[in-house]
Amino acid sequence: MHPAELSPATQDYLKTIWRLGEWEPERVTTTSLAARMGLAASTVSEALKKLTAQGLVTRPAYGVVELTAEGRDVAVHMVRRHRILEMFLATELGYTWDEIHDEAEVLEHAVTDRFIDRVDAKLGHPSEDPHGDAIPSRDGVITPAPAVPLGDVTHPEPVRVTRVSDESSETLRVLAEAEIRPGAVLRVLPDPARSATVRVRVAGGGTTPGGEVPGGSSPAALATQGPPDVVGTVASGGVTVELGILVAEAVWVQALTLAS
Structure with missing residues (x-):
């Protein structure tokens, strides 16, 4: 499934679930997801029901959320977009590192894969964004540094x-x-x-x-x-x-x- 087939809200849910598990060992829960997204737990629970029906997440235990393989592919695709856009905003447009996240959050839903590939090439295929987070490759491989x-x-x-x-x-x-x-x-x-x-x-x-x-x-x-x-x-x-x-x-x- 390509991210373009999903709503921006769905893209954000999948990306946020993936990011919550990127650096923290604890399992992602409805509560932690709601806190990160600034939404009510009831709102998140309803959204997760829809994502489960779409085959994008699973609920292996009460309150626990995990991405399916398809959900992970979409999430990593969006993470790649986000981090390349952050690098572009910082290096080419002069944004400071505290400004780029919110701008990239908006832009990542509007650009095409072709645009991202062009920006990636223009930047010299960076391996990390300005905050030090690893940028996934075009085929979804990501290798964060141990820290x-x-x-x-x-x-x-x-x-x-x-x-x-x-x-x-x-x-x-x-x-x-x-x-x-x-x-x-x-x-x-x-x-x-x-x-x-x-x-x-x-x-x-x-x-x-x-x-x-x-x-x-x-x-x-x-x-x-x-x-x-x-x-x-x-x-x-x-x-x-x-x-x-x-x-x-x-x-x-x-x-x-x-x-x-």
Whole structure:
């Protein structure tokens, strides 16, 4: 089944189910799907009944949702569109990385496969979008880099940022202020106060197409003008920042030996 045969709402449901399972080990549920889409659980339940009848999802257990092979094909097709469009908006049109997600959400339903293929070729067939998420190939193959949430890192060895969740534009702006992007090298620091934050030293900034730091802030400026979810101080060998738990949860990293 081609995505063009389905409504934009159906495309969004399938894509969101797939994305919920992309990085989280827990099974996708009606509740988690409703929360991600900002809809009432009753609305989502009715939609899932229709998707089940179409052979796009299965309900193997109460409240659990899984894509069928056909549903996965459609979902990955839409993910490919979305991430190529994000890359195009960032590199060719100058959008910042906190702006591209919402724009791509609209455009992905309107463009053709031919257009996406042309854009992909124009961009040089990128393997990742500006947030570090893997872009599926034309035949649906996707190979994400191994990574763990920043909050799970307990050792002092440096790690490299591989992806940042694009679910919150505000979080992306906060991380841009701290110069935490894909490619940035971080070192998790001890937190003697055991506060509800994650302390990291940003040793090297990453690069994000179109993702300039809002307002042109420098690392040093962060120490005095950081937003409320991140507090920064200038330290030897980089900038030390304290990230709120929700912000830190959006950052995924891997050991430098894996990233190199």
